[in-house]
Amino acid sequence: MAYQFPISKFLRRVLNESTLHGVFHLINPKSKLAEKIMWAVIIGLVVFCSFSLLTVFWYRYLTNPTVIALNRNYHEWNTTFPSITVCFHNRLNVTARDNLVKQMKPKNPEKFKNFLGLLAEANIFRLQTLMEFDEYSFLDLKATQNQITNFVDTKVMLDNGQEAGFKRVVTELGICYTFNSDITRFMSTDPSSSSDEYSHNDLIQVTMMERDIMASLENLTENGNIFYHGPFEVPSILKRLIVSASTSAFLTITFKPVIITADSTIENLYVQQRRCRFPYESNLVMFPRYYSHSLCLLDCRLRLFLKYCECVPFFYNLDVETPVCRIKQLRCIVQNLVTIRQSLSSCGCLKDCNTISFTLQSYVLFEWFNDPLIKWNMETPKVRYSRRIIYGFVDAMASTGGICGLFFGASVLTFVELVYSLLKHLLKLFTPKKNKTNTSQNKNFNNKIPVAKNVNNKVKFNKQVTLWY
Secondary structure, eight states, rough: OOOOOOOHHHHHHHHHHHOOTTTTTOOTTTTTTHHHHHHHHHHHHHHHHHHHHHHHHHHHHEEEEEOEEEEOOGGEEEEEEEEEEEEEEEOOOOOOOOOHHHHHOOOSSHHHHHHHHHHHHOOOOGGGTTOOOOGGGGGGHHHHHHHHHHOOOEEEEEESEEEOEEEEEETTTTTEEESOOOTTTBBSSSGGGGGGGOOOTSOOOEGGTTOOOOEEEOOOOOOOEEEEOOOOOOOOSSSOOOOTTOOEEEEEEEEEEEEEEGGGGGGGSSSHHHEEEEOOOOOOSSSOOOOOOHHHHHHHHHHHHHHSSSSBBSSSSOOOOOBBBBBHHHHHHHHHHHHHHGGHHHHHHHSSSEEEEEEEEEEEEEEEESSEEEEEEEOOHHHHHHHEESHHHHHHHHHHHHHHHHHHOOOOHHHHHHHHHHHHHHHHHHHHOOHHHHHHHHHHHHHHHHHOOOEEEEEEOOTOOOOOO
């Protein structure tokens, strides 16, 4: 059966039952054409203005509902102690090198020794020194570098008597040692440490009462370049202190922390709304169990290495199986390194919701007669920043209700009534009507039934009908 759908009549019925202001003048049969045109223009302008404002409010809620505010209640804070990574000079362990030469028995021992010396000092910026040793591509470069690098046995001592580990890690800067880092498990030379669960319990934190606490590295046998960073950051050449290898130095450093914390309500927002990630919200390919902004940039760099060279350098501990570059493939890494570093701005890495970084406030370096000594502390922060929701879902709903009330005089019930009327009339339109043919046949049948007629006070019946009493 084909249904007719009189759209104008349908809309008039629906709008006639609506409580929206202004539509009555459009459907009123007594309204003149000029009035209907005027009201149609007015309603069109109202709809345009209201939807424009609603778009602005909801776009703000969906894209930027947070604000970074100042917090000065520093008496209640615990602050993470500055993290440092030290890459010592003269890393080659001569005894380990000679033992490896005896074990490998190369055709040219002197060339192999030269290669091992360069490998011990290798970093991401000095890979070109290894490219002429293609005959040693069969070696596991990361394991070999770890084997022939000096082992530094020292602890970090704090003034409050606390002792902390100084962990050996492999980074883009080579074999180094780091303190108070939460991402050490992704750089450690010990493969079993990469299976540690996410936790901040091992981080050294100080209170307001310990604001003058100082950490020190003692019993060192040589100097090293110092890289300072936050507990969720990878060491970078952008934050380093270069210390000469030729002198025995006493170095004192003071750092200033920059802290951004996240309010507990921030976690209820989508990642795209707050524009930051928590460590358990990793979307990284190489580090699927942990997220930080620094690891995100490293993940992007590694994926670019794979894109250009189909392998990654040997400086990394990764959670996924990834082809590692042999010596002959390092030429591709060197040729594309600048391009890859310039492409990092397009990685789209989000900041950490809880961030702590350090800036170099002051340092004093002078030569002295004793073994190298490194000491560092931090200024007590009296201001920190906090991510908070300034425009939440309730605010967006209140703004929507205010705009709809201002322009339409509408509420939630108004739209419920409109939807109800729409559905009700749609059901009426598409509900099949009763069969008129059967009704007409019944009427014809009833017309054929003979009716008794009273003629001259006598009852006269049709002969075709037999009555039974």
